[in-house]
Structure formats: C-alpha cells, structure tokens
Amino acid sequence: MRRFVYQLHLWLGLLVSIPVLAWALSGFLYALPNTVEGNKIDTIDQSRVKVAPVDAIQKAHGLAGKTLPTTALTLLMRDGKPYYQAVGGMGMDSILVDAETGEVLITPPPSLATRFFRQAHFYYFAGSWQVALLIVFSLLACLSALTGIYLNCVYWFGRKKTKIQFSESSN
Structure with a gap:
C-alpha cells in the first residue's frame, strides 16, 4: 500500500x-x-482627472456601440496623461478613455x-x-x-x- x-x-x-x-x-x-x-508606473495627477468613472464606462460603451461586459475600470497614467482603462470579458481587450478630455482609444494589441x-x-x-x-x-x-x-x-x-x-x- x-x-x-x-x-x-x-x-x-x-x-x-x-x-x-x-x-x-x-x-x-x-x-x-x-x-x-514595458510600461513605467507613474503617480496619478488627480487634478487632471475631469471625467467621472461612470462617464468613462458610458464612453467605452458608445465606442463599441453596445453595452460591454466591463469587468474592471482602472485609472492610470500613460504617456504622462491620465486614462481610464476599461477591461471587458476575459480581460483580453481593453479600451482607454482619456480622463481629461473623454476621448476614447482602443488599446493596441x-x-x-x-x-x-x-x-x-x-x-x-x-x-x-x-x-x-x-x-x-x-x-x-x-x-x-x-x-x-x-x-x-x-x-x-x-x-x-x-x-x-x-x-x-x-x-
């Protein structure tokens, strides 16, 4: 045994x-x-954040033309600018929303x-x-x-x- x-x-x-x-x-x-x-982690400049998290999610939905299954929304600095990163589904794809202007970007693969x-x-x-x-x-x-x-x-x-x-x- x-x-x-x-x-x-x-x-x-x-x-x-x-x-x-x-x-x-x-x-x-x-x-x-x-x-x-390969991203550098920067401190977020809160004074530059003009867009509310709820508005960032709505902008991401608007870009997609439908309600996305957003599983996470993260505020981060990228290239010296504050962005919300909306991550959906299984975390494979994300959409960036400029936290100052509300402009929406699709992240590169x-x-x-x-x-x-x-x-x-x-x-x-x-x-x-x-x-x-x-x-x-x-x-x-x-x-x-x-x-x-x-x-x-x-x-x-x-x-x-x-x-x-x-x-x-x-x-």
Missing part, C-alpha cells in the same frame, strides 16, 4: 507541478509590470510575451474548458498534498517506532 501511495504521490506531483509552475511564474511576472508590458503569460496565468487557452481544468488541477493538487501528509506521517511515526524498537533491542 505504501509503495502505491509513494508512486501516486510522485506522479501527481509531476502532473500538478507543471501548471502550478506556469501559474506561479506568470503571476510573478505580472507583479513586475516593466517585464511584461498586447505583445507576444503579454499574450503568452495571460494565456498561461488565466488558462485562456483552454476556452470553455478553463473552469474544468482549474477544478481538476486543484483536486489533483489537494490529492497530492494529502498523499504527502500521509507519507510524512508514515515516515515520522514509523521512524519513532524504529528508534524505540532499536533502543529496546540494544538493552
């Missing part, structure tokens, strides 16, 4: 480590904006590196399988953790028994 659990734990660890490593690496790179996007790390981090490549893959890998990671706990308990508690038996036999 113990041999089976060792083998299961080994293979689960290998299987689960690949997406976990990709997720961790891509998340780490997103924590360093200059490495992926992200770089190859940015697209790659977004795909890896958010499992966008999986399409409709995204949630299922996340659940399966989460369950496999839990099973791997449980087998690791079991093996640790067997190792450490078995080790104490061996020491007790060894010390009794030497007397």
